[in-house]
Amino acid sequence: MKMTMRYYGKDYDSVTLEQLRQIRYVEGLISTLYYKQAGELWERDEIKALKKEIEDGGLELSGIESVNIHDAIKIGTPDRDMYIENYIKTLENLGEEGINLVCYNFMPIFDWTRTDLAKPRPDGSTVLAYDQNIVEKIDPNNFAAYMDENSNGFVMPGWEPERLGKLKELFEAYKDVDADKLFNNLVYFLKAIMPTCDKYGIKMAIHPDDPAWSVFGLSRIITNKENLLKMLNAVPSVNNGVTFCMGSLGSNPDNDLVDLVHALKGRIHFAHIRNLKHTAPGKFEEACHLSADGSFDLAAVVKALYEDGFDGVIRPDHGRMLWGEKAMPGYGLYDRALGAAYICGLWEMISKN
Ligand code: CS2
Numbered sequence: 564m565k566m567t568m569r570y571y572g573k574d575y576d577s578v579t580l581e582q583l584r585q586i587r588y589v590e591g592l593i594s595t596l597y598y599k600q601a602g603e604l605w606e607r608d609e610i611k612a613l614k615k616e617i618e619d620g621g622l623e624l625s626g627i628e629s630v631n632i633h634d635a636i637k638i639g640t641p642d643r644d645m646y647i648e649n650y651i652k653t654l655e656n657l658g659e660e661g662i663n664l665v666c667y668n669f670m671p672i673f674d675w676t677r678t679d680l681a682k683p684r685p686d687g688s689t690v691l692a693y694d695q696n697i698v699e700k701i702d703p704n705n706f707a708a709y710m711d712e713n714s715n716g717f718v719m720p721g722w723e724p725e726r727l728g729k730l731k732e733l734f735e736a737y738k739d740v741d742a743d744k745l746f747n748n749l750v751y752f753l754k755a756i757m758p759t760c761d762k763y764g765i766k767m768a769i770h771p772d773d774p775a776w777s778v779f780g781l782s783r784i785i786t787n788k789e790n791l792l793k794m795l796n797a798v799p800s801v802n803n804g805v806t807f808c809m810g811s812l813g814s815n816p817d818n819d820l821v822d823l824v825h826a827l828k829g830r831i832h833f834a835h836i837r838n839l840k841h842t843a844p845g846k847f848e849e850a851c852h853l854s855a856d857g858s859f860d861l862a863a864v865v866k867a868l869y870e871d872g873f874d875g876v877i878r879p880d881h882g883r884m885l886w887g888e889k890a891m892p893g894y895g896l897y898d899r900a901l902g903a904a905y906i907c908g909l910w911e912m913i914s915k916n
């Protein structure tokens with residue numbers, strides 16, 4: 564495996580390349596052109612510049628999270644082919660620059676959803692939390708503004724104000740997009756891009772829906788073993804793969820994470836390792852990576868990846884906010900660095916036994 568950290572680029576991240584490099588456990592970074600809107604073409608020069616920024620900082624660009632998918636592709640409107648064309652050109656440009664891992668998600672309108680971005684814990688740290696009861700009471704039209712106000716002044720991944728300014732129209736456009744339609748639109752997209760992925764050896768790694776169930780009446784389809792296998796089987800190229808985000812999949816306690824790792828063997832190209840604590844049905848809060856702090860057995864998950872010969876990219880996912888740090892919720896330096904060290908420790912121990 565290759566340990567990495569997510570980095571948003573010098574204009575967006577509070578964490579610097581110098582800090583990331585000194586974590587030492589980390590070999591490369593996962594980044595993106597954060598200023599790009601979904602559907603926009605990524606020019607080769609722009610990709611080159613991102614690569615150079617990271618390489619000048621002494622690290623490598625190990626993959627992209629995310630190249631976001633335009634709503635036209637998810638909804639299946641006639642203009643989707645134009646956006647797919649752009650996506651293909653972006654993949655070609657990435658391929659030409661030697662980038663061979665792309666994470667993306669297929670969630671309608673909202674990316675990952677939380678109801679509290681800074682829930683205090685008894686030790687004074689804060690975490691992201693989710694409560695289905697609160698979501699049911701919120702007007703989704705106000706939800707984007709809520710996230711914006713609570714994000715420490717950072718634009719959060721998947722919550723770009725430009726797009727979310729048009730929520731009413733978006734909800735209208737998704738009105739008839741049920742789970743089957745959304746799934747068919749995903750397959751249509753994957754079939755169109757796969758020849759390019761195969762040509763360049765680009766591994767596509769779909770990020771599971773977070774939480775792993777439908778929110779605000781919008782369909783969600785990347786939520787469990789059955790759906791993931793259905794999606795992998797529909798487009799059997801090895802480059803059609805998965806981001807194993809244990810926090811997202813594990814939001815539903817019915818998902819057995821170790822079983823899932825084995826079921827997805829060979830198709831997991833990217834792993835997001837984190838922990839969370841279930842406190843009631845539909846209610847959870849994120850936790851420290853340490854198994855004892857949450858509901859997941861991280862050692863068992865890392866061991867399952869090891870046993871299956873996982874040699875993809877791995878990163879700690881959301882961390883707590885610690886030691887007075889002001890950063891994008893979930894993406895501070897300190898707790899993610901602790902997470903990287905913990906995961907590397909587990910990996911070394913498992914590999915030596
Ligand atoms: C991430 C997602 O911060 C997060 O929760 O895991 O925003 C993820 O990057 C996207 O869903 C992938 O497209």
Ligand code: MN
Pocket residue numbers: 770808810811835880
């Ligand atoms: Mn994730």
